[in-house]
Amino acid sequence: xxxxxxxxxxxxxxxxxxxxxxxxxxxxxxxxxxxxxxxxxxxxxxxxxxxxxxxxxxxxxxxxxxxxxxxxxxxxxxxxxxxxxxxxxxxxxxxxxxxxxxxxxxxxxxxxxxx
Amino acid sequence: xxxxxxxxxxxxxxxxxxxxxxxxxxxxxxxxxxxxxxxxxxxxxxxxxxxxxxxxxxxxxxxxxxxxxxxxxxxxxxxxxxxxxxxxxxxxxxxxxxxxxxxxxxxxxxxxxx
Numbered sequence: 001x002x003x004x005x006x007x008x009x010x011x012x013x014x015x016x017x018x019x020x021x022x023x024x025x026x027x028x029x030x031x032x033x034x035x036x037x038x039x040x041x042x043x044x045x046x047x048x049x050x051x052x053x054x055x056x057x058x059x060x061x062x063x064x065x066x067x068x069x070x071x072x073x074x075x076x077x078x079x080x081x082x083x084x085x086x087x088x089x090x091x092x093x094x095x096x097x098x099x100x101x102x103x104x105x106x107x108x109x110x111x112x113x114x115x
Numbered sequence: 116x117x118x119x120x121x122x123x124x125x126x127x128x129x130x131x132x133x134x135x136x137x138x139x140x141x142x143x144x145x146x147x148x149x150x151x152x153x154x155x156x157x158x159x160x161x162x163x164x165x166x167x168x169x170x171x172x173x174x175x176x177x178x179x180x181x182x183x184x185x186x187x188x189x190x191x192x193x194x195x196x197x198x199x200x201x202x203x204x205x206x207x208x209x210x211x212x213x214x215x216x217x218x219x220x221x222x223x224x225x226x227x228x229x
Contacts, residue, residue, distance in 0.1 A: 035217060045158070045206060045220040091158060102148070102171055103218060105158040 004094050006106035013082055014114050020078045021109045023092030027073075029053075033095040034068065034075045035103060040088040048090075051075065082113045117141040121207050121221035129229055131196050136224045138190045138207030147190045148208040148218060149182065151175070158206065164190065197228045 004025045013019045025034065036048040049059070051068050058067050063083075067076045075094075079086055089110045093103040120139045128134050140147050149161040162172040164182055179195045190209075194201055204225050208218040 037220075043204065044222045045208075047217045047219070050217050093158075102160055102163055104160065105150075107157045 004092055004104055004106040006090075006092055006109050008109045009107070010110045010112070012112045012114065015084060016081050017113075018078060018080050019082050019111060019113075020076055021090050021092075021111070023075045023077070023106060025073050025075065025092070025094045027094065027096050029096050035093040035095065036066070036075075036077050037091045037093055037105075038088045039091065039108070045091075048077075079111075082111075084113050084115055087111060087113045117219075119207055119209055119219050119221035121205075121224045123224055124222070125225040125227070127227045127229065128197055130199055134194045134197055134201075134226060136192045136194075136205050136207075136226070138192070138221055139188055140190055140207065140209030141211065141219055142188070144209035144211040144219075146170075146210040147182075147184070148210075149192045150206045150208065150220075151203040152206065152223075153200075153203045161192075161205075194226075197226075199228050202226055202228045 006023055008022055011019055032053045034051045038046045038048055049066055056068050056070055063080045065078045075092060089108040091108045092106045095103050119141055122137045126134060145165060147164040150158050151161055152158045159175060160173050162176045162182055163170045167184060181193045183191050190207060192205060204223040206223045207221045210216050210218050
Protein backbone atom coordinates (compact mmCIF):
# COMPACT_ATOMS: atom_id res chain seq x y z
CA UNK A 1 0.00 0.00 0.00
CA UNK A 2 1.12 3.51 -0.69
CA UNK A 3 1.02 5.56 2.45
CA UNK A 4 2.74 8.23 4.48
CA UNK A 5 3.61 8.24 8.16
CA UNK A 6 4.19 11.20 10.40
CA UNK A 7 5.07 9.52 13.65
CA UNK A 8 5.15 12.70 15.72
CA UNK A 9 1.64 13.70 16.68
CA UNK A 10 2.55 16.80 18.66
CA UNK A 11 5.75 18.65 19.32
CA UNK A 12 6.20 21.51 21.73
CA UNK A 13 9.30 23.68 21.71
CA UNK A 14 10.38 26.97 23.12
CA UNK A 15 10.99 29.85 20.77
CA UNK A 16 14.40 29.84 19.08
CA UNK A 17 14.79 26.08 19.36
CA UNK A 18 15.34 24.06 16.20
CA UNK A 19 12.74 21.43 15.42
CA UNK A 20 12.60 18.60 12.88
CA UNK A 21 9.37 17.08 11.64
CA UNK A 22 9.64 13.54 10.37
CA UNK A 23 7.94 12.00 7.36
CA UNK A 24 8.30 8.48 6.05
CA UNK A 25 6.53 7.42 2.90
CA UNK A 26 5.96 4.10 1.25
CA UNK A 27 5.59 3.51 -2.46
CA UNK A 28 6.53 1.17 -5.25
CA UNK A 29 6.41 3.98 -7.79
CA UNK A 30 9.71 5.12 -9.25
CA UNK A 31 8.41 8.58 -10.00
CA UNK A 32 6.63 10.56 -7.35
CA UNK A 33 6.51 13.95 -5.72
CA UNK A 34 6.68 14.93 -2.09
CA UNK A 35 5.07 18.01 -0.59
CA UNK A 36 4.91 19.73 2.75
CA UNK A 37 1.92 21.86 3.66
CA UNK A 38 1.30 23.99 6.73
CA UNK A 39 -2.08 24.53 8.37
CA UNK A 40 -2.01 27.45 10.81
CA UNK A 41 -4.77 27.90 13.40
CA UNK A 42 -6.76 29.91 10.86
CA UNK A 43 -7.27 26.65 8.96
CA UNK A 44 -6.01 27.24 5.45
CA UNK A 45 -3.51 24.90 3.79
CA UNK A 46 -0.32 26.63 2.77
CA UNK A 47 2.15 25.06 0.35
CA UNK A 48 5.74 24.98 1.61
CA UNK A 49 7.81 22.80 -0.70
CA UNK A 50 7.74 20.21 -3.47
CA UNK A 51 10.41 17.64 -4.27
CA UNK A 52 10.46 15.04 -7.03
CA UNK A 53 11.86 11.58 -6.59
CA UNK A 54 14.83 12.32 -8.80
CA UNK A 55 16.02 15.33 -6.88
CA UNK A 56 17.72 14.42 -3.63
CA UNK A 57 19.41 17.76 -3.30
CA UNK A 58 18.46 19.16 0.05
CA UNK A 59 17.41 22.73 0.30
CA UNK A 60 17.54 25.57 2.73
CA UNK A 61 15.14 28.45 2.47
CA UNK A 62 15.54 30.97 5.21
CA UNK A 63 14.77 29.20 8.48
CA UNK A 64 13.37 26.14 6.69
CA UNK A 65 15.34 23.18 5.41
CA UNK A 66 14.40 19.83 4.00
CA UNK A 67 16.20 16.51 4.05
CA UNK A 68 15.09 14.04 1.39
CA UNK A 69 16.61 10.57 1.66
CA UNK A 70 15.30 8.23 -0.99
CA UNK A 71 17.20 5.27 0.47
CA UNK A 72 15.20 5.51 3.71
CA UNK A 73 12.02 6.92 2.13
CA UNK A 74 12.14 9.93 4.36
CA UNK A 75 11.42 13.58 3.70
CA UNK A 76 12.05 15.50 6.91
CA UNK A 77 11.48 19.18 7.52
CA UNK A 78 13.48 21.36 9.90
CA UNK A 79 12.67 24.78 11.26
CA UNK A 80 15.68 26.62 12.62
CA UNK A 81 15.23 29.17 15.40
CA UNK A 82 11.51 28.54 15.67
CA UNK A 83 9.09 31.38 16.23
CA UNK A 84 5.63 31.51 17.76
CA UNK A 85 4.17 32.14 14.30
CA UNK A 86 5.46 28.73 13.22
CA UNK A 87 2.82 27.13 15.44
CA UNK A 88 0.69 25.07 13.09
CA UNK A 89 -0.06 21.57 11.91
CA UNK A 90 2.42 20.42 9.31
CA UNK A 91 1.43 17.82 6.74
CA UNK A 92 3.66 15.69 4.60
CA UNK A 93 1.84 14.79 1.40
CA UNK A 94 3.27 12.54 -1.29
CA UNK A 95 1.79 12.46 -4.75
CA UNK A 96 1.91 8.93 -6.06
CA UNK A 97 -0.58 9.54 -8.82
CA UNK A 98 1.71 11.05 -11.38
CA UNK A 99 -0.03 13.68 -13.41
CA UNK A 100 -3.30 13.44 -11.51
CA UNK A 101 -1.73 15.23 -8.58
CA UNK A 102 -3.73 13.45 -5.94
CA UNK A 103 -1.97 14.14 -2.66
CA UNK A 104 -2.10 11.64 0.18
CA UNK A 105 -1.84 13.57 3.41
CA UNK A 106 -0.18 12.25 6.52
CA UNK A 107 -1.95 12.68 9.83
CA UNK A 108 0.05 15.81 10.50
CA UNK A 109 2.33 16.98 13.25
CA UNK A 110 1.06 19.73 15.49
CA UNK A 111 3.87 22.10 16.34
CA UNK A 112 3.47 24.45 19.28
CA UNK A 113 6.13 27.08 19.73
CA UNK A 114 5.99 28.74 23.11
CA UNK A 115 7.51 32.16 23.83
CA UNK B 116 -1.90 36.95 -6.40
CA UNK B 117 -4.42 34.49 -7.87
CA UNK B 118 -6.25 32.41 -5.33
CA UNK B 119 -8.88 29.74 -4.98
CA UNK B 120 -12.07 31.06 -3.45
CA UNK B 121 -14.76 29.04 -1.73
CA UNK B 122 -18.30 29.79 -0.66
CA UNK B 123 -19.90 29.59 1.78
CA UNK B 124 -17.29 29.79 4.50
CA UNK B 125 -19.66 28.08 6.90
CA UNK B 126 -22.94 26.29 6.31
CA UNK B 127 -25.23 24.70 8.85
CA UNK B 128 -27.79 22.24 7.56
CA UNK B 129 -30.21 19.63 8.78
CA UNK B 130 -29.52 15.96 8.23
CA UNK B 131 -31.00 14.79 4.95
CA UNK B 132 -30.77 18.16 3.24
CA UNK B 133 -28.86 18.79 0.04
CA UNK B 134 -25.81 21.00 0.17
CA UNK B 135 -23.79 22.62 -2.61
CA UNK B 136 -20.33 23.93 -1.90
CA UNK B 137 -18.87 26.28 -4.46
CA UNK B 138 -15.34 26.93 -5.55
CA UNK B 139 -13.73 29.25 -8.05
CA UNK B 140 -10.35 27.78 -8.98
CA UNK B 141 -7.46 29.83 -10.28
CA UNK B 142 -8.45 30.85 -13.78
CA UNK B 143 -5.84 29.12 -15.93
CA UNK B 144 -5.75 25.91 -13.89
CA UNK B 145 -6.87 22.64 -15.41
CA UNK B 146 -7.02 20.17 -12.51
CA UNK B 147 -9.50 20.48 -9.69
CA UNK B 148 -9.88 18.67 -6.40
CA UNK B 149 -12.05 18.37 -3.34
CA UNK B 150 -10.65 17.28 0.00
CA UNK B 151 -12.26 17.16 3.39
CA UNK B 152 -10.98 17.38 6.93
CA UNK B 153 -13.06 16.19 9.84
CA UNK B 154 -12.24 18.30 12.87
CA UNK B 155 -8.86 17.39 14.32
CA UNK B 156 -8.16 14.72 11.72
CA UNK B 157 -6.13 14.47 8.57
CA UNK B 158 -6.97 15.90 5.20
CA UNK B 159 -8.67 13.27 3.04
CA UNK B 160 -8.91 13.17 -0.74
CA UNK B 161 -12.41 13.04 -2.18
CA UNK B 162 -12.22 13.56 -5.93
CA UNK B 163 -10.15 14.94 -8.76
CA UNK B 164 -11.58 16.45 -11.93
CA UNK B 165 -9.98 17.13 -15.28
CA UNK B 166 -11.31 17.82 -18.76
CA UNK B 167 -14.88 17.93 -17.49
CA UNK B 168 -14.87 14.54 -15.91
CA UNK B 169 -13.89 12.81 -12.72
CA UNK B 170 -10.38 11.42 -13.05
CA UNK B 171 -10.15 9.77 -9.65
CA UNK B 172 -12.29 9.41 -6.55
CA UNK B 173 -11.86 7.92 -3.11
CA UNK B 174 -14.04 5.47 -1.23
CA UNK B 175 -15.53 8.41 0.65
CA UNK B 176 -16.92 9.83 -2.58
CA UNK B 177 -20.00 7.62 -2.80
CA UNK B 178 -23.24 8.09 -4.68
CA UNK B 179 -24.40 10.91 -2.48
CA UNK B 180 -21.56 13.10 -3.72
CA UNK B 181 -21.25 14.71 -7.11
CA UNK B 182 -19.09 17.38 -8.71
CA UNK B 183 -19.72 19.71 -11.57
CA UNK B 184 -18.06 22.49 -13.47
CA UNK B 185 -21.17 24.13 -14.84
CA UNK B 186 -19.86 27.28 -16.43
CA UNK B 187 -16.11 27.07 -16.93
CA UNK B 188 -15.29 28.98 -13.78
CA UNK B 189 -17.16 27.44 -10.85
CA UNK B 190 -16.44 23.98 -9.50
CA UNK B 191 -19.10 22.61 -7.20
CA UNK B 192 -19.43 19.76 -4.75
CA UNK B 193 -22.95 18.55 -4.06
CA UNK B 194 -23.94 16.33 -1.19
CA UNK B 195 -27.41 15.01 -1.93
CA UNK B 196 -28.61 13.93 1.48
CA UNK B 197 -26.31 15.01 4.26
CA UNK B 198 -25.47 12.83 7.22
CA UNK B 199 -24.06 13.79 10.58
CA UNK B 200 -20.69 12.33 9.61
CA UNK B 201 -20.45 14.70 6.65
CA UNK B 202 -19.69 17.50 9.09
CA UNK B 203 -16.21 18.63 8.14
CA UNK B 204 -14.14 21.32 6.50
CA UNK B 205 -14.22 20.90 2.74
CA UNK B 206 -11.27 22.22 0.77
CA UNK B 207 -11.23 22.91 -2.92
CA UNK B 208 -7.88 22.92 -4.71
CA UNK B 209 -6.62 23.53 -8.21
CA UNK B 210 -3.43 22.91 -10.10
CA UNK B 211 -2.24 24.33 -13.35
CA UNK B 212 0.59 22.21 -14.60
CA UNK B 213 0.27 18.85 -16.26
CA UNK B 214 2.88 17.19 -14.14
CA UNK B 215 2.57 17.41 -10.39
CA UNK B 216 2.76 21.07 -9.55
CA UNK B 217 1.62 22.13 -6.14
CA UNK B 218 -2.06 22.26 -5.28
CA UNK B 219 -3.44 25.66 -4.38
CA UNK B 220 -6.10 25.35 -1.72
CA UNK B 221 -9.03 27.55 -0.90
CA UNK B 222 -9.73 28.58 2.67
CA UNK B 223 -12.32 25.88 3.06
CA UNK B 224 -16.05 25.60 3.64
CA UNK B 225 -17.08 24.38 7.05
CA UNK B 226 -20.16 22.17 6.90
CA UNK B 227 -22.08 21.43 10.06
CA UNK B 228 -24.85 18.84 9.83
CA UNK B 229 -27.35 18.82 12.69
